[in-house]
Amino acid sequence: MSTPAWEAVADAAGVGYATSLLDLGCGDGAFCAFAARRGAVVSGVDYEPDALAAALEAVPSGDFRLGMMESLPWVDDSFDVVTAFNAVQYALDPALALVEAARVVRPSGRVAICKWGPPAGNEFFAFLTAIGAGGVRGDQLPAGDPVSDVILGSRLEVVGTGEVAAPIEMAGDAALEESLSRAGIEASHAASAVMAAAAPYRRADGGYRFDNRLRYWVLRRRR
Numbered sequence: 203m204s205t206p207a208w209e210a211v212a213d214a215a216g217v218g219y220a221t222s223l224l225d226l227g228c229g230d231g232a233f234c235a236f237a238a239r240r241g242a243v244v245s246g247v248d249y250e251p252d253a254l255a256a257a258l259e260a261v262p263s264g265d266f267r268l269g270m271m272e273s274l275p276w277v278d279d280s281f282d283v284v285t286a287f288n289a290v291q292y293a294l295d296p297a298l299a300l301v302e303a304a305r306v307v308r309p310s311g312r313v314a315i316c317k318w319g320p321p322a323g324n325e326f327f328a329f330l331t332a333i334g335a336g337g338v339r340g341d342q343l344p345a346g347d348p349v350s351d352v353i354l355g356s357r358l359e360v361v362g363t364g365e366v367a368a369p370i371e372m373a374g375d376a377a378l379e380e381s382l383s384r385a386g387i388e389a390s391h392a393a394s395a396v397m398a399a400a401a402p403y404r405r406a407d408g409g410y411r412f413d414n415r416l417r418y419w420v421l422r423r424r425r
Contacts, residue, residue, distance in 0.1 A: 207287070207316055207366045207416045208236045214362050214420045215283045215314040217242050224281045224306060226271045226299065227289030231257025234264055237285075245281070247274060271299035280306045284313045291317055291349050300356045309423055313358055316418035317349055319365060325403060326370050326412035332399040350419075358421035370412040378410055 217223060219241030225234050228246025230253055238244050238261050245265040246257050254266045269275045271286070271293045284303045293299040303313045318324055353360065372378050378400060403410045 205236070207368055207418065208233055210364060210366045211285060211287075211314045211316050211418050211420075212237060212240060214364065214418065215285065215312040217283055217285075222280070222282045224274075224276065224284045226274075226284065226286040226303065227292065228257050228266065229253045231260035231264065231266065233285065233287055234266075235260040238264070242283075245276070247271065270294070272302060274302045274306050276306045278305055279308045282308060282311045284311070285316070286314070287316045288318065290315055290352070296349060296352045297356065300352060300358060304356070304358055304423055307423070311422070312361070313421040314418060315349065315353065315421070316416055318368075319415040319417040320347060323365075324412075324414040326414055329399055329403065329412060333396050347417075353419055353421065356421075357424055359424045360419055361422050362420035364418055366416045366418070368414045368416045370410075370414060372410040374408045374410075 211217075217237050217240055221237070221240075221242040223234075223237050223242045223244050225231075225237070225244065225246045228234055228248050229250075231246060234244040234246050234257060244261055244263075245267070246254070247267050247269045248254050248257070249268065249270055251268060254268060257266045258264060267275050271289065272295050284307045286299075286303070290296050290299055300313070307313055318327065372381060375397070378396075382396070400410060403412050405411055
């Protein structure tokens, strides 16, 4: 997730000095560290103990807890802002995750969800589809956005939305293969096909640039 997206979401949700903030699926705490630099009092939840250890190292004053988005270990009305960056779509039950977010945010607070935008506007996603990553073909992609559908069906009201450019750049072939490997995609067995699919995104200097966009929603409890 890119810093421009963090800035856009933090500005739209009003994250600033003394804001009590919970980040769902906080991972290594990178966004929490960003919010803490703005003066926010940060908390985070994740199901990976190693990620929580990294988050605590990034923000020693943070309140990081092991748990699931569908069952948050905090009492009602605990936070001014609840955020989720590329997290809700991976919840076991995205609708329940939003119910929990609405429960722990204060009545005057905000819930901010940010994720990759539609496949049509994301070149890296198009590239992964072209090489058959995850066994998904372009004609098998969902017509809509499941997270958007969950948001519209939730007890939360959309008060703002927007998009942020989030290009992915890689120095060359080795960096591309390493990136695929980190995502669990083995490129070496079909290197020629991977390189052919990546060719449209190759720059003159041998690196790669995939133009992508992130979409965010800022929500509040319905009145």
